[in-house]
Amino acid sequence: MKDPRWKEDFFEKVFAVVRLIPEGRVTSYGAIAKYLGTGSSARTVGWAMNAAHHQQEYVPAHRVVNRLGLLTGKAHFPGPDAMQEALEAEGIKVSEDQVIEFEKLFWDPAVELAL
DNA sequence: ATGCTGACGTCGC
């Protein structure tokens, strides 16, 4: 975490982790931020998603929700329900912009990747 | 160049 290049890795890491999210699974900004080592920069993770849309490589940002499992970023999708539909298309049930059984579908990189 | 805001999360009161 003392490496200056860490900053560049921040975005790249987020993209990498998000792309590694298995289909039908979801993760949270804080989980990624924590995996990166900074639980305080959860906001920046969200920004990374914004930049992810900028990336040519497809980044399943719809699989990234907040700590409560709420589709907070759904408003930023091309469609008003693009995020929810994308999640449902993967078998993830969503109700009231909230992921059903979020805990069960939660994919924690720090755990799944067994840091 | 400086300041504010923003797809969150944690700590403090």
Place this chain on the structure above:
DNA sequence: CGCGACGCCAGCA
């Protein structure tokens, strides 16, 4: 236990 403020990084005015 409930509400408020701060911290983080990057983009935009």
